[in-house]
Amino acid sequence: MTDRMELLRGVVHPWHLDHFGHMNVRHYAPFFDDAVYHIWTQLGLAYSELLEAHGIHAVTGSATTTFVKELAAGDLIRIDGTVRRIGGKSVAFHLRMLHADTGEVHATYDVTEVLFDPSSRSSATIPDAVRARLQEQVRPE
Numbered sequence: 001m002t003d004r005m006e007l008l009r010g011v012v013h014p015w016h017l018d019h020f021g022h023m024n025v026r027h028y029a030p031f032f033d034d035a036v037y038h039i040w041t042q043l044g045l046a047y048s049e050l051l052e053a054h055g056i057h058a059v060t061g062s063a064t065t066t067f068v069k070e071l072a073a074g075d076l077i078r079i080d081g082t083v084r085r086i087g088g089k090s091v092a093f094h095l096r097m098l099h100a101d102t103g104e105v106h107a108t109y110d111v112t113e114v115l116f117d118p119s120s121r122s123s124a125t126i127p128d129a130v131r132a133r134l135q136e137q138v139r140p141e
Contacts, residue, residue: 003139004080005042007035009100012075022070028097032065032109035079035095043083045133050115056124058113061090066108076100083137089123090114091134094141 010031018024040047040058051057071077081095095109117124
């Protein structure tokens with residue numbers, strides 16, 4: 001695998017804009033949230049596999065968006081990401097929203113996903129097989 005996985009592509013539509021003429025902060029979240037779903041598959045850990053093989057799934061524990069540069073209607077975006085660190089029950093991802101044409105970074109997203117057991121409604125220890133797969137992609141900054 002490469003250092004950063006491409007997770008999502010999209011377009012900024014006029015309805016994403018605010019009264020200043022750039023994409024409003026509320027619209028970054030859905031793009032990044034969708035990308036986080038894709039990172040698991042890119043890692044070879046589909047949500048269905050996590051649940052069927054290990055009885056767990058992932059939930060967002062925390063998320064921080066940093067806004068770098070405005071986006072306008074018609075801009076094409078690309079989101080890539082990597083594993084930043086692995087804990088006992090959680091994994092931290094770092095995502096970037098880039099302009100698809102120029103490669104400029106427009107926003108970053110740091111998210112911690114907690115492994116969750118839906119039966120007990122509590123956090124769960126990362127299974128060894130999942131940890132090994134995640135470990136292959138750790139890229140601390």
